[in-house]
Amino acid sequence: GECVPLHTEENGMESPLYESFGERAVGRELFMKNREQMGRHLHYSAVGKAILSEFDETELDALLDQHGLPARTRHTITDREEFEAELERVRERGYAVNDEEDLLGIRAVGSPVVGPGGGVLGGLSISAPASRMEGERFTEELPRAVKEYANIIEVNLQTGDGYV
Numbered sequence: 001g002e003c004v005p006l007h008t009e010e011n012g013m014e015s016p017l018y019e020s021f022g023e024r025a026v027g028r029e030l031f032m033k034n035r036e037q038m039g040r041h042l043h044y045s046a047v048g049k050a051i052l053s054e055f056d057e058t059e060l061d062a063l064l065d066q067h068g069l070p071a072r073t074r075h076t077i078t079d080r081e082e083f084e085a086e087l088e089r090v091r092e093r094g095y096a097v098n099d100e101e102d103l104l105g106i107r108a109v110g111s112p113v114v115g116p117g118g119g120v121l122g123g124l125s126i127s128a129p130a131s132r133m134e135g136e137r138f139t140e141e142l143p144r145a146v147k148e149y150a151n152i153i154e155v156n157l158q159t160g161d162g163y164v
Contacts, residue, residue, distance in 0.1 A: 001022035001023050001024040001025070002022050002024055002025050002126050002127060002128040002132070003019060003020070003021055003022070003025040003026070003027060003126070003127045003128065004019065004020045004022070004124065004125070004126050004127075004149075005018070005019040005020075005047060005124075005125055005127070006018040006019070006047075006113075006122060006123075006124050007045075007047045007048070007051070007122055007123055007125075008051070008121060008122035008123075009042060009048075009051050009052075009120075009122070012042070012063045012066055012067050013039050013040060013041065013042065013067070014040040014041065014042050014045060014047070014048050014051075017122060024128070024132070025128075026106075026128070026129055027103070027106065027127070041067060041069075041070060041072070042063075042067075043064075043069050043076070043077065043083060044072040044073075044076045044077075044098065044101040044102045045098050045101070045102050045108065045110070045125070046095075046096045046097055046098040046108035046109055046110030046123075046125040046127070047096075047108070047110040047122075047123035047124065047125040048096075048110075048123070049086065049087065049090055049096035049097075049098070049110065050090060050095065050096040050110040050111050050112040050123035050124075050125070051112055051120055051122060051123045052087055053087045053090040053091050053096060053112060054112045054114065054119075054120035055120070060084075060087070064080060064083075069083055072101060072102050072103075073100055073101055073102065073103065073104050074104075075099060075100045075101045075104075076101045076102075077101065093143070094111065094143075094147050095109055095110060095111045095143040095146060095147055096109070096110045096111070096123075096125075097109055097110075097138070098110070098125075098127070099130075100130060105129055105130055106127055106128070106129060106130065107127065107128065107129075107130045107133035107138060108125045108126060108127035108128075108133075109125060109126050109133075109138065109142045109143050109146050110123050110124060110125030110126075110146060111123060111124055111125070111143075111146045111147045111149075111150035112150065113150050113153050113154060113157075114154055115154075115157060116154075116157055116158045121157070123150070124146055124149055124150045124153065125146060126142050126145065126146050
């Protein structure tokens with residue numbers, strides 16, 4: 001019932017491919033505006049962090065050197081060491097979180113989508129008001145769901161089923 005965007009990385013920035021809005025989703029106008037304006041940084045969104053967690057050290061260094069870690073809200077990680085530690089947590093858990101780093105009052109959980117050849121193709125996330133992303137829903141239920149659907153996309157890409 002929330003917002004589920006599917007994004008990829010293009011020229012070191014976030015590029016939207018698709019968004020699905022459930023009956024309780026908020027921020028449709030913002031997503032449409034973001035779709036029209038390219039150049040959103042990857043480091044402050046769950047989907048962006050999920051994508052970046054699949055970059056090797058050289059790719060990540062080049063991207064961060066080029067684009068930096070500018071603040072979007074007071075919660076955005078802007079310290080490079082702290083951000084690299086965050087990406088390590090993403091790799092360990094298999095999902096990323098955005099805890100009001102992109103927009104105050106919004107949380108998100110994201111997972112990378114890896115292609116048949118092993119490279120990251122993009123990422124999938126679920127975003128909602130922070131009031132609906134609390135407790136086990138934020139730490140267990142939604143991470144499990146986003147990882148499941150990212151895995152379904154990956155399997156379908158391998159098998160050519162096309163049911164994405």
